[in-house]
Amino acid sequence: MTEKIYIFDTTLRDGEQSAGVAFTPQEKLEIARQLERLGVDIIEAGFPCSTPGDLEAVQAVSREVRGATIAALARAVAGDIDTAWEAVKGAADPRIHVFINTSDIQMAHQLHKDREQVLTQAEAMVRHAAKYTSNVEFSPMDATRADPRFVFDIVRRCIDAGATTINIPDSVGYAIPEELGGLFRSLFETVPNIHKARVSFHGQNDLGLCTANTLTAIQNGARQVEVTINGIGERAGNTSLEEVVMAIKTRKDFFGFHTDINTKEIWRASKMVETYSGMPIQWNKAIVGKNAFRHGSGIHQDGILKLRETWEIMDPADIGIPQGTQLILGKLSGRHAFKKHMEEMGYDLAEEELSRVFAAFKELADKKVELDDRDLEAIVNDNMRTSEHGGWRMEMVQVTAGDHSTPTATLRLVDPDGTIRTDAATGTGPVDAVYRAMNRITGLTPSLTEFAVKSVTEGIDAQGEVTIRIERDGHTFTGRSADTDIIVASARAYVNALNRMLTAQGRAAAQVG
16 A cells, blocks of 8 residues: 555635635635545644634634544744634644744744744744644744754754644745755754654745645655645645646656545536636646646547547546546647547538538638537538539628728629639628629529528627528528628628529429420
8 A cells, every 4th residue: 555645735724815815704614625525634724813704714614524634824823823723623633733934034024033032932832732732733934945954953843842743835935846855855864853743845836846846845755745726825826736636646656655635526626716716727727727638739639539548648537527538629620530529419421521611610710719519510501501502602702891981892703614703892781782792793683581690609709600581583592601700601691592592493494394
């Protein structure tokens, strides 16, 4: 059996310190329950001395959540520690987490104390916390910028005073992995009583290195890691729970450790924290980002269709992502993925049909970032109609219009014999001008009885579908087309209706003959 890494989640405390984030007591309780379902070992529920509301929220979490250790943060001040105990004493397994500044810059400019004063205060306050519970965690804040000898000394004295967990925080995200690994090795080599405590690491992401630093700390003796859901937290955030947990799980061959996290609850926890914090997850965020299991490249899509593991090192089902792997159709998508998706939509296209529809798809994909099934249906219907009825084909439409100019349309059409014909016309509006020009070129003058436009998809780059009805000799013919340009869609819809009319007339003439 591999050795366990304990997961200490501080979403409700350090995560809430993100600028603009403030969880309500009910939201804290709901997140805590989800963390319990997730299998988190320790939940740092808050900083009770900060506000009466936070005290009440931590008390509620302590009462309701019984499957995890509940921790409360406290400065190395007696009043803070007393309040922290009031907050967590109802928990099944309460913890008091005591911290004090240890870097020279913070001791001098924030605490206005020297090293000996800090040593004495830390030792006394850990001993004070230990009167309430044997589950005391101590953090020498800003340890990665402090004198290592001072950190080792304060750690030794706080363990003797009753600390059972020692957390080494990289409070400003300053550490480099190789440097941090050396600090942890020296900690175990130098502090004689370190074996009496579980050693932890807390990383901040100011240089974008917190996940790398956390994994390095684990490799060098840390058996508890302090993380948040989605990596939220002060400034650039904290180490992301999902990144560390999935790194340990995915690369168990390398790390040789395990956690008790139920990874299938990660996605649900991520969505909950995103909603309650109001902090949207970046699309390319590892593990839980929108694009984490979405593939847009044709080469990648081809590989995924053959074997998912060709381009995915994790199964989205293991993270609880309901939609699983997604092949996103866009301008980089290949013919293989497109054909497969069309089959899943129920279209069994012959090769010639597939080629025509795929070409139309690529043309539209150059105009839109992503296409959904409604876009594809419009493309298929548009092109299949064109194929079925043949006849006139539009090559170009150019329109000028405005509130101080006469709408003018220039069209280039290919007639049923393959001859290119060009003409122009003016109208009361751009669509009217297009239809007048088309009538001039084709020599056909049906009555336009209906013209309707609707959006196929949402957004400013949505396709608009135009439906028209024309009438001649008492018969009505319908034409439809979709495009991101309504004028283009209107022109194609009219051509489509004309071709339907000509086809019907041809059949009628054949029957008479």
